Amino acid sequence: MKIVLINHSYQxxxxxxxxxxxxxxxxxxxxxxxxxxEYEWYKDKDYTYDGGKKLYAKVIDEANFHIRxxxxxxxxRGDWTSPDFKDIFLDIQPDIxxxxxxxxxxxxxxxxxxxxxxxxxxxxxxxxxRGPCHDLxxxxxxxxxxxxxxxxxxxxxxxxxxxYFNQNIDAVFCHYPDAFASFRKEGFxxxxxxxxxxxxxxxxxxxDIEARKAIREKYNLGDAFVFGSASRFxxxxxxxxIINALPxxxxxxxxxxxxxxxxxxxxxxxxxxxxGLSDKVIMTGFIDWYDMAxxxxxxxxxxxxxxxxxxxxxxxxxxxxxxxxxxxxxxxNTSGSVPYQIGMYDMIVPEGDIDALRQKLTxxxxxxxxxxxxxxxxxxxxxxxxxxxxxxxxxxxxxQDVVKGxxxxxxxDMANI
Numbered sequence: 001m002k003i004v005l006i007n008h009s010y011q012x013x014x015x016x017x018x019x020x021x022x023x024x025x026x027x028x029x030x031x032x033x034x035x036x037x038e039y040e041w042y043k044d045k046d047y048t049y050d051g052g053k054k055l056y057a058k059v060i061d062e063a064n065f066h067i068r069x070x071x072x073x074x075x076x077r078g079d080w081t082s083p084d085f086k087d088i089f090l091d092i093q094p095d096i097x098x099x100x101x102x103x104x105x106x107x108x109x110x111x112x113x114x115x116x117x118x119x120x121x122x123x124x125x126x127x128x129x130r131g132p133c134h135d136l137x138x139x140x141x142x143x144x145x146x147x148x149x150x151x152x153x154x155x156x157x158x159x160x161x162x163x164y165f166n167q168n169i170d171a172v173f174c175h176y177p178d179a180f181a182s183f184r185k186e187g188f189x190x191x192x193x194x195x196x197x198x199x200x201x202x203x204x205x206x207x208d209i210e211a212r213k214a215i216r217e218k219y220n221l222g223d224a225f226v227f228g229s230a231s232r233f234x235x236x237x238x239x240x241x242i243i244n245a246l247p248x249x250x251x252x253x254x255x256x257x258x259x260x261x262x263x264x265x266x267x268x269x270x271x272x273x274x275x276g277l278s279d280k281v282i283m284t285g286f287i288d289w290y291d292m293a294x295x296x297x298x299x300x301x302x303x304x305x306x307x308x309x310x311x312x313x314x315x316x317x318x319x320x321x322x323x324x325x326x327x328x329x330x331x332x333n334t335s336g337s338v339p340y341q342i343g344m345y346d347m348i349v350p351e352g353d354i355d356a357l358r359q360k361l362t363x364x365x366x367x368x369x370x371x372x373x374x375x376x377x378x379x380x381x382x383x384x385x386x387x388x389x390x391x392x393x394x395x396x397x398x399x400q401d402v403v404k405g406x407x408x409x410x411x412x413d414m415a416n417i
Contacts, residue, residue: 002030003399004092006107007100007197010035010067011057014289017201018388023065025389026396030064032092036072036080081110089114089122095403096123100197103128103165103172103183104158112168123170123402127197130179131313131336136162136186162186171402173197175316176337180412191407193398195414196316199388205293205325207379215298219282225252225365228299228328230292230319233260233268236312238305238333243271245357246280252365254281255299257292296323301364301371305333305349305357314338324382329374331360343381343415347374385415 009015010033023031035057060067068088072080085107089097097115099108103126115122136158139151171191174180180194216226227246231237239256246254254277260268265283272281287295296302302323306314314336321341323330332338333351342348349356364371384390394417401408411417 001028001096001399001403002032002092002094003096003098004032004034004089004094005098005100006034006111008036008039008041008072009100011039011055016067017203018199018392020060020062020065021388022392022396023062025392027064029396030066032066032068032094034068034070034085034088036082037069039072079106081106085110086114086118089119093119094122096125096399098125098127100127102130102134103169104161109161109164112164116168124168125171125173125399125402126165126169127173128179128183129315130174130182131176131315132178132182133309133311133313135182166190171398176340177413178313178336179315191402193412193414195391195394195398196386198316198318199386199391200318200321200325200382201388202325202383204290205296205322207327208294208297211294212297215294219253219255219284219298221253221255221298223251225250225301225368226255226299227252227301227303227361227365228255228257228296228323229303230257230287230295230322231304231306231317232258233264236307236309238307238335239268240271241305241307241352241354241357242303243268243275243277243281245354245361246275246277247358247362247365250362250365252280255284255295256281257284257287257295259286292318292322293326296326296328299323299328300368301361302328302330303332303357303361304330304338305351306335306338308335308351317341321382321386324375324378325387327372327375327379329364329371329378331357331364333357340415341386342378343385344374344377347378381415390414390417 005019016033019031019033023029038054038056040054057069058067070082070084072082074080097111099111108126112124115124139148139155141148166188172183172188173193173195175196176194180192183192229242233239272278304317304319316337320330320332320338330342331347332342333349335351339348349360391414394411394414398411
């Protein structure tokens with residue numbers, strides 16, 4: 001079976017490694033990843049990721065695993081199509097083309113149009129990072145006639161695209177239950193699965209005693225109980241809530257991993273000082289993808305408590321599953337995908353409830369044996385639900401069904417297989 005996957009992240013081994021392992025494990029597959037020849041990563045988030053970077057795709061040509069380049073053109077900001085897709089598809093003659101990104105991407109609609117015209121037997125699958133905040137919303141008058149008329153035009157354009165998508169896609173993948181419900185609410189009746197395309201790789205993320213020792217020595221953490229978080233420093237990631245909820249007493253430290261804009265950094269630095277925590281909170285700055293495994297080993301309890309906004313909701317955070325795979329307990333909240341990822345609902349506090357978060361932090365810090373026990377349970381959940389080898393086996397089974405036109409509802413949820 002030949003499968004083509006399309007995403008800009010396949011320029012980077014951190015992201016293409018999962019699919020390389022899928023090919024190595026299943027020699028009956030021929031897996032081709034398509035990545036743009038060049039792509040400017042994080043140009044709108046350079047404060048978070050230590051600067052925008054232009055990356056270039058490499059070419060790999062193994063027995064049944066390949067990476068090929070394509071030229072990208074940008075009809076809309078942040079979105080792309082390619083003049084090379086037609087020739088590439090006709091050359092490969094894939095059984096499946098899988099566009100990974102969003103269900104409203106121009107590249108996806110280009111794929112659908114090309115397969116309908118030139119490869120009618122090829123199945124087209126889509127992964128979408130969506131959450132309910134991306135649901136189609138009817139326009140409301142906001143006081144500006146121009147904006148109202150523009151919102152009406154946008155609504156009907158998106159509705160037309162959504163109807164075309166629903167009628168012409170062979171299978172859809174998403175991160176978590178709320179996204180699943182959104183697709184059904186918006187009229188998609190075909191095969192729909194919760195299978196994240198991110199996951200966590202135990203080649204890199206696992207319990208590591210030496211890494212724990214090295215990072216704790218680097219920051220002079222001693223025998224303190226260490227809380228940790230990793231995210232951008234915008235208010236929607238809930239860092240303010242964490243700082244306000246940190247215990248007032250005790251032998252603890254808070255490893256605050258990530259970056260923000262100058263305004264974000266100042267806001268949080270002022271809050272830390274106001275709360276009298278300058279000697280407790282350590283701001284590490286940007287941590288590289290691969291180094292995150294070492295840093296998670298240094299903490300004793302991770303915290304991930306984002307805030308839902310009208311335009312954003314957490315749909316699958318690595319900051320929830322990466323510490324779990326290193327056997328750390330994670331305290332989360334009721335925002336977006338967080339409860340689904342963590343799984344243990346006694347480790348979930350209501351979104352925005354500072355007192356409940358403080359009580360949970362204090363309990364975990366005061367009961368280290370219980371914290372370790374919870375960490376083992378969380379490792380088992382992540383290993384059995386979100387580790388890439390588990391995801392690959394489920395994906396392998398799923399694509400067999402897609403090609404045969406079968407929808408096995410037992411394979412809907414990656415966390416319940």
